[in-house]
Amino acid sequence: MAQFMDVHRGMKGLTREQLEEAHQADLRLQAEEGVEFKHAWLDPKQGVAFCLSEGPDAEAVRRVHERAGHPPDEIYELPLEV
Amino acid sequence: MAQFMDVHRGMKGLTREQLEEAHQADLRLQAEEGVEFKHAWLDPKQGVAFCLSEGPDAEAVRRVHERAGHPPDEIYELPLEV
Numbered sequence: 001m002a003q004f005m006d007v008h009r010g011m012k013g014l015t016r017e018q019l020e021e022a023h024q025a026d027l028r029l030q031a032e033e034g035v036e037f038k039h040a041w042l043d044p045k046q047g048v049a050f051c052l053s054e055g056p057d058a059e060a061v062r063r064v065h066e067r068a069g070h071p072p073d074e075i076y077e078l079p080l081e082v
Numbered sequence: 083m084a085q086f087m088d089v090h091r092g093m094k095g096l097t098r099e100q101l102e103e104a105h106q107a108d109l110r111l112q113a114e115e116g117v118e119f120k121h122a123w124l125d126p127k128q129g130v131a132f133c134l135s136e137g138p139d140a141e142a143v144r145r146v147h148e149r150a151g152h153p154p155d156e157i158y159e160l161p162l163e164v
Contacts, residue, residue, distance in 0.1 A: 016162050023164045043158035076125035082105045
């Protein structure tokens, strides 16, 4: 398993409820792709969300988000952390 | 205190040792700006690093990184998380 950060842009004004709803949609689908979403953060002023996940590869992470209706703009694999 | 994610680009090929060294430089300076860096992740292939921190404002986060020699390309304030 690898770790990933994906970035969603165009999220200006998203509310806490909308963020939770989007995250729940990911959680409902993630097992089918072998992905586990760990955390999501949102800057509603600049309209950017970050999702931290573990999964087999970036494409599996992308598929969960796409099936949930919010494809990410960027996905980064994170082999190093401190 | 608020929470921030900052993004550093142009980090292709950065090693674990270099990431740790850069993070330690931030930790040595952070108290002077009232900032606490919580975590850093690196994608060495795409050359992107993410730093999660708490601090009084984005400018304080920026000052720590600038003084440590690695100004961030983007800083996001994250009032919402799940």
